[in-house]
Amino acid sequence: METVITGESYSLDWNPETRTAALKGILRLNGLEEYAPIARFLLDAVPHGSMTLDLRGLEFLNSSGIATLSKFVIEIRNRKTVDLTVLGSKAVAWQGKSLVNLGKLMPALRMEFV
Amino acid sequence: MAKARTPLGITAKQGLVTMVVVLVLGLAGSMMELYYDWHATRTQLATQVSQTLDTISGSAVEAAYQLSPDLSVRVVDGLLGHDIVAAVRLYDNFGDLLAEGRRPGDGAGSRLAQMLFGDMAEFKRTLVRDRGGANDGATVGELKVSLSVGAMTRGFYDRALVNAALGLLRSLAISALVVAVFYVMITRPLVRLAQLVGRIDPTRPGALLLPPLPGHETDELGQLAGSLNAMLVAAQQGMDQRDRAQAENVRLGTELEVSRRIQQMVLPTLGELAEIKGLDLAAYMEAATEVGGDYYDILKGENGRVRIGIGDVTGHGLESGVVMLMTQSAVRTLVTCDERDAVRLLDVLNRTIYHNTQRMGCDKNLTLALLDYRPEDSDAAAGHLRISGQHESVIVVRVGGDVELVDTIDLGLPLGLVDDIGSFVAETSIPLHAGDTVVLYTDGITEAADRDHNLYGLERLCETVRRHADQPATAIKDAVIADVKRHAGDQPLYDDLTLIVMKQN
Numbered sequence: 001m002e003t004v005i006t007g008e009s010y011s012l013d014w015n016p017e018t019r020t021a022a023l024k025g026i027l028r029l030n031g032l033e034e035y036a037p038i039a040r041f042l043l044d045a046v047p048h049g050s051m052t053l054d055l056r057g058l059e060f061l062n063s064s065g066i067a068t069l070s071k072f073v074i075e076i077r078n079r080k081t082v083d084l085t086v087l088g089s090k091a092v093a094w095q096g097k098s099l100v101n102l103g104k105l106m107p108a109l110r111m112e113f114v
Numbered sequence: 115m116a117k118a119r120t121p122l123g124i125t126a127k128q129g130l131v132t133m134v135v136v137l138v139l140g141l142a143g144s145m146m147e148l149y150y151d152w153h154a155t156r157t158q159l160a161t162q163v164s165q166t167l168d169t170i171s172g173s174a175v176e177a178a179y180q181l182s183p184d185l186s187v188r189v190v191d192g193l194l195g196h197d198i199v200a201a202v203r204l205y206d207n208f209g210d211l212l213a214e215g216r217r218p219g220d221g222a223g224s225r226l227a228q229m230l231f232g233d234m235a236e237f238k239r240t241l242v243r244d245r246g247g248a249n250d251g252a253t254v255g256e257l258k259v260s261l262s263v264g265a266m267t268r269g270f271y272d273r274a275l276v277n278a279a280l281g282l283l284r285s286l287a288i289s290a291l292v293v294a295v296f297y298v299m300i301t302r303p304l305v306r307l308a309q310l311v312g313r314i315d316p317t318r319p320g321a322l323l324l325p326p327l328p329g330h331e332t333d334e335l336g337q338l339a340g341s342l343n344a345m346l347v348a349a350q351q352g353m354d355q356r357d358r359a360q361a362e363n364v365r366l367g368t369e370l371e372v373s374r375r376i377q378q379m380v381l382p383t384l385g386e387l388a389e390i391k392g393l394d395l396a397a398y399m400e401a402a403t404e405v406g407g408d409y410y411d412i413l414k415g416e417n418g419r420v421r422i423g424i425g426d427v428t429g430h431g432l433e434s435g436v437v438m439l440m441t442q443s444a445v446r447t448l449v450t451c452d453e454r455d456a457v458r459l460l461d462v463l464n465r466t467i468y469h470n471t472q473r474m475g476c477d478k479n480l481t482l483a484l485l486d487y488r489p490e491d492s493d494a495a496a497g498h499l500r501i502s503g504q505h506e507s508v509i510v511v512r513v514g515g516d517v518e519l520v521d522t523i524d525l526g527l528p529l530g531l532v533d534d535i536g537s538f539v540a541e542t543s544i545p546l547h548a549g550d551t552v553v554l555y556t557d558g559i560t561e562a563a564d565r566d567h568n569l570y571g572l573e574r575l576c577e578t579v580r581r582h583a584d585q586p587a588t589a590i591k592d593a594v595i596a597d598v599k600r601h602a603g604d605q606p607l608y609d610d611l612t613l614i615v616m617k618q619n
Contacts, residue, residue: 009567026567028608030404030429030430031428031429031430031431031434032428032429032477032478060561060567060569062557062561062608062609063426063428063481063557064428064429066428066528067428067477067479067528067531070479070528070531071477071531074531074532093569093571093572097521097523100523100524101504101523101527101528104527104538105527105531105532
């Protein structure tokens, strides 16, 4: 497990063995531009095969962040080479609603709420 | 206005100071020389007189012993033959004058001469006759010699004059030499440096750097020029940076102001809201410090119909404001065309926004809910609210305090994300009865954070609305906004706040 990107109140960890990217903390970046480094890493992390996006530790994500995740899921859907699983937490308010959209955008997406 | 006095140049100052110092030192040196010369002159004079008296004393003793007037006169004349002797008196051992002589016209000399040599003007020699070589003979008389102070000082004065003249010349020469050497070695390059520095434009210090000073590339002057250049370059960089930051700040400030105005200028007016009879309406919007892209609109239709839109464009600033403006126009256009099919309406809106944001290359998208209110045909105090599009949950507080949440997650997708959302759009309908309250909001309200990042939250919003549900729409709106502000405390407004309260009359 290595920390790839870290900010004032958030971090993005990557575990190459399990191919799991974990976003943690509070993400309140301004606009898609500020989310670009995170988006780029997620898109480049796995060219094909399985990948897990672990959001259980992400307490808050603003609308630009949700848009970033949506775009990431659309891109993965269009590539058709990555088998994506998203881990969410029922305890975190924003996820219940917003993660549903990811499923809508990519019907093949596996969603696991813990 | 009096002309300003030209300030003294560094060379003139240095010349003056050098001259004064060298003159003072030269004067002191000359005084010392004069003193030693004076001393030497006195010793020499004393020796000279003593020797003269020695040579003549034999004859004088003889003259006094023999009381010979002839010899006495010869002795006196012999002594007067010396320049410095002014007067001679020869006495016998009884004190009687044997002979006397005086050089004519030889005065006592000036006061200065008296001071310098006056004390040694008189010489006295007791005349003693030798007997068989032993010096124990009897006194035979006395010789008194007055020296000419004028003659004594003449040579001294001449030498002093030459000394002073030479000293002055030496001082001038040394001064000139020192000034010349200084001028060539230091003053001239320094003056040149000063001229070059004087040419620097303080508003653009880095535009003209100092050229290397010939012959001083590596010494302290060269280093001074080098350091000055480094400072100039640093100052210019600092100014450039400041200018750029200022320009960027002005640009951002202007952009935010434009965004704020775009957002505010298309909002429905209080007058429009007051015209709507079947519903009691109140709305609030406050832009965040960095203006977000909140959107809401309330449009009065035919036969008591009211169309309401509320949405939130991602991000902040001008682009979000423009997308908000586009959304407002597109919604209004479609409503004016009386498009009633929610699926079609949202699909067309989405395509419009999607293709426009693609064209703008700005990646913006927005949540948008559209609400269509129509009063009951049979009962004006009741109505139906159709809701479509994905946005925050709609809060309904029934008369009596029951709170219902209408989840909109399955009623659509964010607009502008994908080019076709038709298959995700749905519509739901809720009946409204007199006194029922409906609250619409953006996430700026529910996600308003306090110092410890505790969000205001949907639950607290519902509770605040429920507590004030029996009051008019405006009072409910005010209560919610006050409570949100209380929660956020001194924290900045991260996102726009938008709130719409409607009550079935």
